[in-house]
Amino acid sequence: MQTVLFTSTIFGPIQSRRLGTSLGVNLMPADGKVCSFDCLYCEAGFNAQGTGKAGLPSRKQVAQLLEEKLQSMSRDNAPLDVITFSGNGEPTLHPEFAGVIDDTIALRNRYYPQAKVSVLSNATRINRADVVEALKKVDNNILKLDSAIELTVNTIDRPVDPRYRVADIVEAMKQFDGQCIVQTMLLRGQYNGQLIDNTTDNEVEALIRAVKEINPQAIMLYSIDRKTPAEQLQKVPHDEIVAIGRRFEEEGIAVQAI
Numbered sequence: 001m002q003t004v005l006f007t008s009t010i011f012g013p014i015q016s017r018r019l020g021t022s023l024g025v026n027l028m029p030a031d032g033k034v035c036s037f038d039c040l041y042c043e044a045g046f047n048a049q050g051t052g053k054a055g056l057p058s059r060k061q062v063a064q065l066l067e068e069k070l071q072s073m074s075r076d077n078a079p080l081d082v083i084t085f086s087g088n089g090e091p092t093l094h095p096e097f098a099g100v101i102d103d104t105i106a107l108r109n110r111y112y113p114q115a116k117v118s119v120l121s122n123a124t125r126i127n128r129a130d131v132v133e134a135l136k137k138v139d140n141n142i143l144k145l146d147s148a149i150e151l152t153v154n155t156i157d158r159p160v161d162p163r164y165r166v167a168d169i170v171e172a173m174k175q176f177d178g179q180c181i182v183q184t185m186l187l188r189g190q191y192n193g194q195l196i197d198n199t200t201d202n203e204v205e206a207l208i209r210a211v212k213e214i215n216p217q218a219i220m221l222y223s224i225d226r227k228t229p230a231e232q233l234q235k236v237p238h239d240e241i242v243a244i245g246r247r248f249e250e251e252g253i254a255v256q257a258i
């Protein structure tokens with residue numbers, strides 16, 4: 001089974017398709033995965049691999065490690081576009097997430113004031129006031145919504161909490177007053193004999209309706225780029241992603257298609 005992608009708390013910098021030169025922050029264990037989704041395409045593997053033994057890094061540890069890295073990069077005049085929270089699971093599950101964001105913004109201001117702070121989140125925790133307040137402080141609040149259709153989300157993203165409802169998440173996303181980017185992974189294939197395709201007319205129309213309600217800065221459309229734990233998934237070709245993007249643009253929604 002594929003196991004964790006990131007074996008440290010601070011990783012990179014890496015060249016990100018979406019974000020530029022990106023220094024990664026993994027708030028989840030370095031030897032396991034902790035997520036409130038269990039996506040078929042997760043680059044960190046399935047949740048079944050376990051949460052590991054290392055535990056979560058503390059707020060203090062994250063700040064120390066990040067400062068050491070930023071200090072050394074700054075000494076070397078290394079470029080940096082963005083500090084990105086992603087990693088082996090859902091960053092907002094970290095119990096000190098809000099404090100970590102405050103520390104990160106302070107360190108960014110000190111060492112790389114022009115760099116952005118981005119969080120890639122599956123949005124399952126935006127029912128918490130502290131998480132919402134923290135996400136409002138970052139430059140790129142990137143929230144996953146792979147489909148506006150419940151059955152599709154249950155098939156692709158597999159929320160751990162059976163009470164997850166797309167309608168609740170769409171409603172909760174509205175509280176950012178447009179200060180968010182919706183991110184959608186487009187894919188096709190099958191898993192355990194079940195067909196998967198979130199690029200059909202029905203899917204795209206439902207997603208457009210939901211995104212219009214959320215009214216984000218943009219929708220980010222992308223497809224698979226690396227090995228996925230479910231092996232029978234297919235990448236959606238770039239020209240198809242662009243064509244789907246046009247349908248959003250026709251509805252007045254800005255698109256970042258990659």
Ligand code: SF4
Nearest residue numbers: 035037039042089122
């Ligand atoms: S939300 Fe992100 S980290 Fe969690 S399972 Fe899905 S892709 Fe992986």
